[in-house]
Amino acid sequence: MATLMTTPLVDDFVFLEGPRWHDGKLWVSDMYGCAVYTITPDGKKQEMAKFPQRPSGINFLPDGSIVIVSMGDRKLMTLKPDGSLTEYADLSANLPYDMNDCVCAANGDIYVGTFGYNVFAHEEPQPATLTLVRTDGTIVTVAEDVHFPNGAVITPDGKTLIVAETFVGRLTAFTIEADGLLSNRRVFADLEGYTPDGICLDAEGAVWVAAFDNGEFIRVLDGGEITDKIDVGDRRAVACNLGGADGKTLFCLIYDGSLDDIPTGARNAKIETAKVNVAASGSP
Numbered sequence: 354m355a356t357l358m359t360t361p362l363v364d365d366f367v368f369l370e371g372p373r374w375h376d377g378k379l380w381v382s383d384m385y386g387c388a389v390y391t392i393t394p395d396g397k398k399q400e401m402a403k404f405p406q407r408p409s410g411i412n413f414l415p416d417g418s419i420v421i422v423s424m425g426d427r428k429l430m431t432l433k434p435d436g437s438l439t440e441y442a443d444l445s446a447n448l449p450y451d452m453n454d455c456v457c458a459a460n461g462d463i464y465v466g467t468f469g470y471n472v473f474a475h476e477e478p479q480p481a482t483l484t485l486v487r488t489d490g491t492i493v494t495v496a497e498d499v500h501f502p503n504g505a506v507i508t509p510d511g512k513t514l515i516v517a518e519t520f521v522g523r524l525t526a527f528t529i530e531a532d533g534l535l536s537n538r539r540v541f542a543d544l545e546g547y548t549p550d551g552i553c554l555d556a557e558g559a560v561w562v563a564a565f566d567n568g569e570f571i572r573v574l575d576g577g578e579i580t581d582k583i584d585v586g587d588r589r590a591v592a593c594n595l596g597g598a599d600g601k602t603l604f605c606l607i608y609d610g611s612l613d614d615i616p617t618g619a620r621n622a623k624i625e626t627a628k629v630n631v632a633a634s635g636s637p
Contacts, residue, residue: 355581357627359605363396364623368615369606370551371422371454372624373411373637374596379604382408382421383622385615389421389432392604392624394597402436410455410637412463414488420463424451429463429486442486447494450481454551454592456505456514456637461488462533464495464514466502478520485533495535496527504552504592506560506636515541515560517549524549524560524573542577551592551606555631561603563590570605570627583627591622600632 367386372379379392382404389401389408402408406425413419419432420441427448429441444452448467455465462485469481483496496502503517507529514527514535524542527535542560550565559580560573570590572581583590589608596602603626610621 357583359625359627362624362626365620366622369622371410372592372594372604375413380411402432412457414461422452427452454504503550506554517552519548522547542573553594554634554636556634557631561593563593595633601629603627603629
């Protein structure tokens with residue numbers, strides 16, 4: 354197993370999620386800073402929009418639109434060039450709890466996860482769903498009994514969706530049918546002992562996983578073999594994305610503080626980078 358190290362890039366965020374490399378910059382959601390930022394390769398950040406209901410997953414649609422999860426009001430919002438937001442889809446009638454991460458297919462279909470219960474009230478965990486939002490506005494539940502669906506990716510051929518089920522320690526794969534519905538559910542990787550959060554896919558079909566409670570970023574093959582590991586100590590590994598000029602920079606979103614500090618706005622989140630051997634595949 355290869356062991357990699359990280360280098361600091363930028364800090365001074367509250368709690369980061371949803372990293373996406375797009376047009377030469379990293380996009381991130383500061384979930385509890387209630388804002389979306391872009392980060393240049395040399396670590397300069399720019400606020401792109403305010404999200405009062407907390408942003409999460411970010412989507413770049415084929416027509417150039419930028420659509421971002423608004424967690425608390427359970428909507429997808431389109432980010433306009435001037436930083437304003439307009440409603441893309443309202444899922445509040447379908448989902449009673451906060452929306453979470455998502456992934457966008459090549460045709461613009463968006464697959465969205467939800468908490469399934471009130472995490473912050475420490476309710477008993479309940480299984481949740483995956484929801485498909487088509488470009489025509491159709492909203493369809495495409496998977497049930499998904500345990501805290503988190504980061505998700507789609508393979509380059511558009512035929513497989515892989516999602517992290519955080520609190521049962523596994524990556525789960527589905528076949529994407531021609532109409533966008535999901536079938537043939539299977540285990541991509543059993544990661545017992547790990548808590549997979551954000552994920553991204555590389556060009557060899559391996560998944561980089563941010564293991565939240567373990568303080569590790571790991572590269573996992575179909576079947577569960579771990580080939581690479583980044584240990585960030587007693588800090589939280591929240592999410593990751595591959596990018597950079599050659600696609601071989603792993604952007605690691607890290608939380609360095611107590612979870613009780615998050616609602617207070619304490620700025621304990623940061624981004625560090627590691628150089629890897631296999632480039633990005635482009636998802637999420």
